[in-house]
Amino acid sequence: MKAQPVVRRGNPGKGFLTYLGERWSGFFLILLLVVFSLIGRNFFAVRNFSNILYFATIYLLLAAGETFVIITGGIDLSVGFVMGLVMVVSAIIMRDMFAAGQPVALCMVVGSIVGLALGVIPGLINGILVARFRVPPFIATLGMYGVANGITLNLCQGFPIYFLPPQVERLGNSFVAYFLPGRGVTFFQKPPNIAPEDIRNIVGIVPLTVLITAIIVAIFAFVLVRTKFGRHTFAIGGSMDAALRAGINVPRHLVKIYILSSLFAAAAGVIYVFRAGIGHFTTISSSYELFAIAGVVIGGASMMGGKGSIWGAVIGVLILNVLENGLNIAGLQAFYRYIAVGVILIAAVVIDQLTPERRTRSV
Amino acid sequence: MSDTVALNKKRHNAGGWLGRNWALLFLLLEVVAFTGMGTHFYSLENIQNIFVACTTILLLGVGQTFVIITGGIDLSVGFVMGFSTVICAKFMVLLLSAGLPEPAVIFFGILICLAIGLIPGFVNGTLVARLKVPPFLATFGTYGIAYGFAEIICNNTPITGLPAGAGTIGNEYFFYIVPGKLFSFLARPQNLTRLELRSMITIIPIIVVIGFVAVGIFGFVLRRTRFGRHTYAIGGSVDAATRAGINIPRHLTAVYMISSFFAALAGVMFVLRYVSGTADAGSSLTMDAVVAVVIGGASLYGGRGTVKGTLIGALIIAVLETGMVNLGIPTFNRYIAIGGILILAVLIDQFFPDLVGKG
Secondary structure (H helix, E strand, O other): OOOOOOOOOOOOOOOOOHHHHHHHHHHHHHHHHHHHHHHHHOOOOOOHHHHHHHHHHHHHHHHHHHHHHHHHOOOOOOOHHHHHHHHHHHHHHHHHHHOOOOOOHHHHHHHHHHHHHOOHHHHHHHHHHHHOOOHHHHHHHHHHHHHHHHHHHHOOOOOOOOOOOHHHHHOOEEEEEEEEEOEEEEEEEOOOOOOOHHHHHHHEEEEEEHHHHEEEEEEHOOOOOOHHHHHHHHHHHHOOOHHHHOOOOEEEEEEEHHHHHHHHHHHHHHHHHHHHHOOOOHHHHHHHHHHHHHHHHHHHOOOOOOOHHOOOOOOOHHHHHHHHHHHHHHHOOOHHHHHHHHHHHHHHHHHHHHHHHHHHOOO | OHHHHHHHHHHHHHHHHHHHHHHHHHHHHHHHHHHHHHOOOOHHHHHHHHHHHHHHHHHHHHHHHHHHHOOOOOOOOHHHHHHHHHHHHHHHHHHOOOOHHHHHHHHHHHHHHHHOOOHHHHHHHHHHHHHOOOOHHHHHHHHHHHHHHHHHHHOOEEEOOOOOOHHHHHEEEEEEEEEOEEEOOOOOOOOOHHHHHHOOEEEEEEHHHHHHHHHHHHHHHHHHHHEEEEEEEEHHOOOHHHHHHHHHHHHHHHHHHHHHHHHHHHHHHHOOOOOOOOOOOOOOOHHHHHHHHHHHOOOOOOOOOHOOOOOOOHHHHHHHHHHHHHHHHOHHHHHHHHHHHHHHHHHHHOOHHHEEEEE
16 A cells, blocks of 8 residues: 555556546636636636635645645644744734834845744754654644644734734735736836726736745746655655665655745745734634645645645645635635535545546555 | 563563553643642642543543544544534524423433434544545545534524523532531532532532543443454454454444544533533644543554543643643643643654553
8 A cells, every 4th residue: 555656647548537537626626617607796807816816825835835745645734833823923023123113124024034934943843753753744743733833822922913014914915917907017016196096997917925926836846846856755655665775865855845844834924924914823723734735635645645746736725715715706604615625625535546546556 | 690680671661661651640740740839729629620621622532542543533523523512502492492391402402412423423434434535534524514514503603592401410510518507419509698609519510420421431342342352453454354354344434433422422511511502612622632542642553542541641631721720821831731742742652662562
């Protein structure tokens, strides 16, 4: 069961069902888009699509980091609370520096960098526990989940951090380009001297946070597929023994993987601060880590390791976010989302089990 | 020469005992530390508070023990508990408005809730055992489904308007003693002056007793019956268990149903104690339950774990929580402490594999 071949690309001899089974998540995403476009008013609109992406950024980053961990056969449950810790710490730094009269740009840069740097620590601890002390990943990261949550709540005393420089939120909600009918496109800034009646007509194209997220995700999708780092990740997940025999320094690689996952969580936290303009802490019932894992698995990764892709995870996360947005627009209560996520997640794994290739493999 | 061997052996035995019982020692250490620092830690009231706090974690933990011994995990328990509080409260309200007498309302409310509580377990078990879905994902799926249904049924607001009698069971004690005046069994004495009320001593909360009876029964099942032996066998090696003729799909389904039954029972306890039902009643308790089981010496790889160990794990968490409240330490720190203890538990397990043994 564990000693599976590393990755297998589809070979031409396979039937239609296998083809469909392997790419069902992509088809399902398209199906969702079509259905919601037909039933939901205002679903099919540039503004709504950029809205979906805008809310998906956090999950995309968490899921991209989680993909690396899951491919090695591990799991990182701490990402949600690491993100919360980073949000609170970088918000506190921005608030205090702003209150001390430092220039706004410096506040933002220092807050973001410290937040990202802080993200290394939980990952390092997780990695050392998993790789050197052989603590099961579930337990090690569950411990970090508690520790990060506790430290966060101590720092913020159970309240969000307010009074950040207002420019933070403005930057986090800006767009790459603005289109005003009749005046053309401007980049990174709203067109100057707009008449008050025109403000409503400005269309923002691609939120800045989405662009940054897309760049980060694309870089690591490349890293996973095309570099030695990525190949080693798959090798460890395919078979730990084989990876060791092949001369990969497995403990060191695993530590790097957990640091990477934690860094992605930190990046998600920094982006969240810019988006919200306040430093939220993570509540237990928000379950960021579980939605990220669900996205990765819907995208075709196996919890056994050795299988998964960043683009799959992106599709998985988009399915969850399109679903939430579409149900919302269709006027259903937000809680139907939880039911839908549960059903799709289970369906994803069952489909994975039933595709012919899988069936022969797992026996 | 032979002396040193004997000495080594003796030391090894002492170390072995330590390794096997470090959780118990840790619990004692915790009690001693809080007694030294805290005020009224040893009061009767505080000790009962600890047991009340531990009951819910213990109930979820015992179900989880069965699942973890088979090598699985049940992430849905916290939200199945919330779902059950909503179902229980909703049915009590419905039956009450249908005009049933109060005891019947409470009785049938609980019964329906426990019966419906088996469904998530059946779904989990079927997915894991027959469709080969990894337990982590199957139970995460039911977690979402249970939470979604619970929120929709209760409309995102706690359900109230339950029969008042429900609260008396959950908040009653076995004995009431007013020193020098009266001694009452099960019934809260009426017509007391305020001074007498304040001096009244209450002993043994009823829900703790109900909880511990259920836990005791399943502790016996795990330790002494064929069902329990089969559970360990599946966790030890699925192949060997299959060859030994155990019907694994059926057994695993039963195990997940036990876990979900305990979650429903914890939900009933919540309703009886707080006389309301809410979807996130148990949201933070899933992790607490897993932590209690792991501190108690179970292995996530299956084949190891005991109900007694889970009891100690649940008590460690409950003592920590109560002690921190007594000392006025912000409760946020409990998360750090529990996370730390969890990692410590596994590290001890890793560093002293021979000492901990297979029990």
